[in-house]
Amino acid sequence: DQQVKQNSPSLSVQEGRISILNCDYTNSMFDYFLWYKKYPAEGPTFLISISSIKDKNEDGRFTVFLNKSAKHLSLHIVPSQPGDSAVYFCAASAASGGSNYKLTFGKGTLLTVNP
Amino acid sequence: ETGVTQSPTHLIKTRGQQVTLRCSSQSGHNTVSWYQQALGQGPQFIFQYYREEENGRGNFPPRFSGLQFPNYSSELNVNALELDDSALYLCASRGSFDEQYFGPGTRLTVT
Numbered sequence: 087d088q089q090v091k092q093n094s095p096s097l098s099v100q101e102g103r104i105s106i107l108n109c110d111y112t113n114s115m116f117d118y119f120l121w122y123k124k125y126p127a128e129g130p131t132f133l134i135s136i137s138s139i140k141d142k143n144e145d146g147r148f149t150v151f152l153n154k155s156a157k158h159l160s161l162h163i164v165p166s167q168p169g170d171s172a173v174y175f176c177a178a179s180a181a182s183g184g185s186n187y188k189l190t191f192g193k194g195t196l197l198t199v200n201p
Numbered sequence: 202e203t204g205v206t207q208s209p210t211h212l213i214k215t216r217g218q219q220v221t222l223r224c225s226s227q228s229g230h231n232t233v234s235w236y237q238q239a240l241g242q243g244p245q246f247i248f249q250y251y252r253e254e255e256n257g258r259g260n261f262p263p264r265f266s267g268l269q270f271p272n273y274s275s276e277l278n279v280n281a282l283e284l285d286d287s288a289l290y291l292c293a294s295r296g297s298f299d300e301q302y303f304g305p306g307t308r309l310t311v312t
Contacts, residue, residue, distance in 0.1 A: 191243030
């Protein structure tokens with residue numbers, strides 16, 4: 087049972103345009119969501135996160151939107167750059183009030199930004 | 202501030218053998234988690250250690266075990282290796298706001 091789903095295995099965009107990566111989840115206990123970027127032969131790099139008490143969080147070119155009623159979140163990258171080309175993972179945790187910070191990951195989306 | 206480091210970078214083992222992977226967490230981070238990433242999949246949670254005690258475990262058999270030391274470094278031990286254990290093993294330490302920072306991983310190949 088996959089609790090975090092990234093339904094698009096790949097996405098290709100032109101440099102300078104917006105990249106939108108999507109993620110759906112099924113577990114209503116999730117209250118903290120994160121996006122990671124991964125290059126080949128490296129570990130995932132933390133990008134941005136959002137708590138369930140918010141619906142938007144912004145950090146430079148990266149914005150994450152959370153729609154709790156739809157159990158959906160998205161990562162927007164504006165403007166996209168060739169160096170953004172990587173696999174992007176959506177992750178979620180249900181850590182509120184507890185000490186278990188287990189992350190549940192999606193399968194990832196390969197983003198290719200073309201010059 | 203140093204990042205998460207892992208050793209070795211990669212190794213090859215034979216089915217039935219045992220392996221120990223090591224992780225040094227980011228400075229000041231006292232919660233360490235281990236993940237297994239199979240090819241084409243997202244990382245899967247193995248277990249988590251907080252102050253030298255296991256305080257969360259994923260759907261992995263008991264032959265996957267771990268340790269955390271007083272300096273917050275950690276080990277992952279896998280006994281009786283199986284072919285399906287071939288994967289990238291990632292260590293992560295928890296930051297101030299529940300985000301987790303990952304090391305570069307250890308690539309394990311079981312033949």
